[in-house]
Amino acid sequence: MDGDRPALRRTARAAVAGVPLVFLAVFFVWPLAAILERSLVEDGRLDLPFDVLVARETLDVTWFTLWQATASTALTLAAGLPLTWALARFSFPGRRLAEALVLIPFVLPTIVVATAFLAVLPDALEGTVWAILVAHVFFNVAVVVYLVGAFWGQLDGRVSDVAATLGADPARRFLAVTVPLLQPALAAAAAIVFLFSFTSFGVIVILGGPGYATLEAEIYNQAARLFDLRTAAVLALLQLAAVTAAVAVAGRLERRLGGGRTARSTPRRRPAGRERVVVTLVVAVSLALLAVPVAALVERSLSVPGGYGLDHFRALARETPALLVTPWHAVVNSFLFAGLAAAIALAVGLPAAAVAAGRRGGWLGMLVLLPLGVSAAMLGFGYLLAFDEPPLDLRGSPWLVPLAQALVAMPFVVRTVAPALRAVDDRLREAAAVLGASPARVRREIVLPLVAPALGAAAAIAFAVALGEFGATVFVARADWPTLPVAIFRFLGRPGAENVGQAMALAVTLAGLTVAVALAAARARAGRGWRP
Amino acid sequence: MIRVEAVRVALGPRSILADLSLEVAAGETLTLLGPSGSGKSTLLRVVAGLQQPTSGRVLLDGTDVTPVPAHRRGVGLVFQDAVLFPHRDVGRNVAFGLAGAGKEEVDRRVEALLELVGLTGFARRAVGTLSGGEAQRVALARALAPAPRVLLLDEPLGSLDGPLRDRLQDDLRDLFARLGLTVVHVTHDVAEAFALGRRVAVMREGRIAQVATPQELWRHPADAWVAGFLGMRNIVVHDGRRVVVRPEAVQLSPGEDGTVVTAERRGPSVLIGVRCDDGRTLESVTTALEHPAPGDRVRVAIDPSGVIALDTEEPA
Numbered sequence: 088m089d090g091d092r093p094a095l096r097r098t099a100r101a102a103v104a105g106v107p108l109v110f111l112a113v114f115f116v117w118p119l120a121a122i123l124e125r126s127l128v129e130d131g132r133l134d135l136p137f138d139v140l141v142a143r144e145t146l147d148v149t150w151f152t153l154w155q156a157t158a159s160t161a162l163t164l165a166a167g168l169p170l171t172w173a174l175a176r177f178s179f180p181g182r183r184l185a186e187a188l189v190l191i192p193f194v195l196p197t198i199v200v201a202t203a204f205l206a207v208l209p210d211a212l213e214g215t216v217w218a219i220l221v222a223h224v225f226f227n228v229a230v231v232v233y234l235v236g237a238f239w240g241q242l243d244g245r246v247s248d249v250a251a252t253l254g255a256d257p258a259r260r261f262l263a264v265t266v267p268l269l270q271p272a273l274a275a276a277a278a279i280v281f282l283f284s285f286t287s288f289g290v291i292v293i294l295g296g297p298g299y300a301t302l303e304a305e306i307y308n309q310a311a312r313l314f315d316l317r318t319a320a321v322l323a324l325l326q327l328a329a330v331t332a333a334v335a336v337a338g339r340l341e342r343r344l345g346g347g348r349t350a351r352s353t354p355r356r357r358p359a360g361r362e363r364v365v366v367t368l369v370v371a372v373s374l375a376l377l378a379v380p381v382a383a384l385v386e387r388s389l390s391v392p393g394g395y396g397l398d399h400f401r402a403l404a405r406e407t408p409a410l411l412v413t414p415w416h417a418v419v420n421s422f423l424f425a426g427l428a429a430a431i432a433l434a435v436g437l438p439a440a441a442v443a444a445g446r447r448g449g450w451l452g453m454l455v456l457l458p459l460g461v462s463a464a465m466l467g468f469g470y471l472l473a474f475d476e477p478p479l480d481l482r483g484s485p486w487l488v489p490l491a492q493a494l495v496a497m498p499f500v501v502r503t504v505a506p507a508l509r510a511v512d513d514r515l516r517e518a519a520a521v522l523g524a525s526p527a528r529v530r531r532e533i534v535l536p537l538v539a540p541a542l543g544a545a546a547a548i549a550f551a552v553a554l555g556e557f558g559a560t561v562f563v564a565r566a567d568w569p570t571l572p573v574a575i576f577r578f579l580g581r582p583g584a585e586n587v588g589q590a591m592a593l594a595v596t597l598a599g600l601t602v603a604v605a606l607a608a609a610r611a612r613a614g615r616g617w618r619p
Numbered sequence: 620m621i622r623v624e625a626v627r628v629a630l631g632p633r634s635i636l637a638d639l640s641l642e643v644a645a646g647e648t649l650t651l652l653g654p655s656g657s658g659k660s661t662l663l664r665v666v667a668g669l670q671q672p673t674s675g676r677v678l679l680d681g682t683d684v685t686p687v688p689a690h691r692r693g694v695g696l697v698f699q700d701a702v703l704f705p706h707r708d709v710g711r712n713v714a715f716g717l718a719g720a721g722k723e724e725v726d727r728r729v730e731a732l733l734e735l736v737g738l739t740g741f742a743r744r745a746v747g748t749l750s751g752g753e754a755q756r757v758a759l760a761r762a763l764a765p766a767p768r769v770l771l772l773d774e775p776l777g778s779l780d781g782p783l784r785d786r787l788q789d790d791l792r793d794l795f796a797r798l799g800l801t802v803v804h805v806t807h808d809v810a811e812a813f814a815l816g817r818r819v820a821v822m823r824e825g826r827i828a829q830v831a832t833p834q835e836l837w838r839h840p841a842d843a844w845v846a847g848f849l850g851m852r853n854i855v856v857h858d859g860r861r862v863v864v865r866p867e868a869v870q871l872s873p874g875e876d877g878t879v880v881t882a883e884r885r886g887p888s889v890l891i892g893v894r895c896d897d898g899r900t901l902e903s904v905t906t907a908l909e910h911p912a913p914g915d916r917v918r919v920a921i922d923p924s925g926v927i928a929l930d931t932e933e934p935a
Contacts (some may be wrong), residue, residue, distance in 0.1 A: 243702060245698055245702045246702055246705075248664075248667075248669050248689070248696070248702075249696060249698070249702050249758075250690075250704075250715065251668070251669065251688070251689035252667050252669070252689050252692070252694055252696040253690075253695075253715050253716030253761065253762070253764070254690050254691070254693070254718065254765055255690050255715070255716075256688075256690050257690075259718070264704060267704075268705070270706075359671055360671055
């Protein structure tokens with residue numbers, strides 16, 4: 088009997104790893120393969136799509152995607168660094184609150200961000216590239232503040248002090264000492280902002296004028312509006328190649344730059360003298376700029392002819408020509424789908440996290456992150472191509488929505504739960520085992536209570552991601568089953584102040600829900616669990 | 620010359636420096652000695668211009684530099700753990716303060732400075748490969764590069780130990796004498812203070828408790844606290860006054876004044892603790908091979924020449 092136990096355990100482990108692997112194979116690899124097939128194979132033989140690749144339109148779109156992502160990244164760094172400095176280097180009343188507020192634009196669904204900028208931008212800027220760039224900065228500033236800030240807070244402030252005693256003025260101290268030391272964090276933040284901007288979809292389709300399409304938006308345009316599936320597939324392939332290259336370059340850069348760790352970190356200090364003025368100004372102006380679009384969104388949702396009122400919210404319960412159902416249904420659908428998506432993401436993500444947290448499970452941890460690298464619109468497009476014939480004919484099935492959303496949310500589940508599992512001290516398990524607890528009891532009474540906060544946070548994050556998911560959902564959602572983001576998009580696509588008002592009201596609703604769920608996630612993660 | 624006039628640094632209701640005044644003559648090495656939290660490092664930061672005092676002035680060579688920022692003061696600073704720029708090699712660390720000079724000039728000066736601190740040929744080394752002592756020497760060369768008017772050292776030997784520490788201490792003393800530098804040096808170590816400082820300022824809770832040469836300090840501590848901090852443990856009431864009794868002035872012989880509690884050999888000498896019948900505890904030091912053992916009854920005689928009267932009456 089004893090001889091069977093290890094074999095049994097191996098089988099069990101394989102089964103646990105099998106769940107996420109099968110899910111990834113069916114709902115990630117297969118759709119990608121479908122795109123590949125559609126772009127490279129014509130009438131059963133290989134047909135390389137050079138005509139599409141070298142087409143003037145393709146080059147234009149690729150060029151625009153590239154340069155707007157580069158510009159967005161540079162602007163985000165420039166706009167985010169002063170605030171990062173103030174929050175990472177100084178302590179002042181309300182610093183934690185400021186840090187939390189910075190995160191709000193980042194957790195807001197892109198469709199809400201786009202709608203908010205529609206509300207705030209002067210007409211002259213609407214449909215220009217500036218609208219896109221500013222929205223990207225707004226959305227991504229939190230990436231800089233958090234990634235670079237965490238690193239900046241770890242720097243030894245005395246390094247800069249020494250430079251000062253050696254005659255370096257503040258500008259030279261920043262450029263010759265601080266920036267080189269921050270380089271790894273700056274590179275990491277730049278890479279992430281670049282990727283987000285490169286694969287931007289919601290912001291582009293709503294704020295971008297006719298001339299401003301990214302690859303991502305053009306895939307949607309070709310597939311859903313012009314029904315040119317082959318061109319869409321080729322663009323998707325191009326996008327995949329570009330993203331892969333960007334990730335590879337970023338990874339190399341990060342490793343090469345290395346920077347240098349300082350021996351110890353300097354705690355935040357109170358700003359003194361002129362610093363106090365600068366820090367106050369930086370924080371106040373940054374937060375005000377971040378608050379303006381959100382405030383404008385709320386204002387527009389409440390503004391009715393001749394004053395303010397809740398008319399747009401009341402109208403959500405009425406039938407509208409923009410949708411086949413009442414907007415209120417979209418809210419209910421969103422909840423339903425997000426709940427299902429979170430459940431699926433947990434069901435698939437928890438086994439993956441369990442394997443990934445193990446000594447030899449790192450590969451699975453990397454594997455489940457892959458969907459993050461593929462844009463959502465591309466995924467949605469892949470679903471349309473892949474699940475339209477037996478054996479898996481889900482054409483028109485509402486199930487496609489939660490499945491796509493679950494795939495997008497699953498990496499977040501694994502990223503949240505695996506570190507928590509890894510943090511459980513092995514000696515606790517051993518202590519319990521020595522006290523006579525079976526492995527099942529150890530899992531139930533030791534591990535589970537310890538990772539419970541992470542599980543709660545993972546569920547909330549998955550729910551929030553699914554709630555705001557737009558790129559994939561807009562492809563696969565049926566007209567009579569719209570989600571909140573899809574409904575907002577439909578309203579914005581129709582003329583008339585009435586429709587815009589309803590879109591604003593829905594965006595406010597979605598923003599409120601998302602922030603509430605994000606807060607729940609933060610609370611779950613912060614506490615009430617045990618900290619080893 | 621450094622002049623610190625009534626400098627106060629307040630952190631909320633607490634004063635880290637409490638109206639502290641101090642003068643360091645040109646070419647002098649002054650040591651700030653005190654326990655951690657006494658404000659030594661803050662005083663250095665104020666002199667360097669890294670910390671603005673709440674009130675008071677700092678003068679360098681007679682000019683008020685209080686509003687001058689650190690990068691225009693020409694004050695060199697060395698921290699306890701070197702704090703080298705991790706992204707620059709040794710040579711480029713030393714060269715940082717030589718901005719503006721031509722490349723050849725910089726190379727020549729860097730090489731000369733490295734030679735001065737005993738690190739010839741280290742210019743291309745990465746700072747991560749240095750030992751603690753080497754890193755500290757690089758930090759010193761870097762601070763000396765722009766030819767500062769004043770050199771400030773914050774616990775420069777604090778992270779080193781053993782023979783390395785002694786050697787760097789000797790090298791520092793020779794260097795200061797040779798270059799005629801005005802140096803303020805901070806330490807909590809009494810031996811280091813006496814070895815490096817021509818004058819020693821003992822600091823306590825943001826104030827200067829006493830400034831004197833090591834010799835004077837040892838001969839005549841200003842109060843019981845200073846005496847205790849310097850390591851004198853026999854602070855007793857003698858003939859109705861609080862005094863310090865040097866352990867070598869406490870002579871023991873068989874008798875009935877008290878009981879030996881401890882006897883510890885420390886190299887050539889033996890430290891003997893005695894509890895006297897009148898309640899006082901005294902330490903005696905002897906170099907004799909034969910000495911009383913714990914439990915022995917002894918007679919205690921105190922040589923009057925080893926009794927130091929304390930100026931201020933303050934409970935230890």
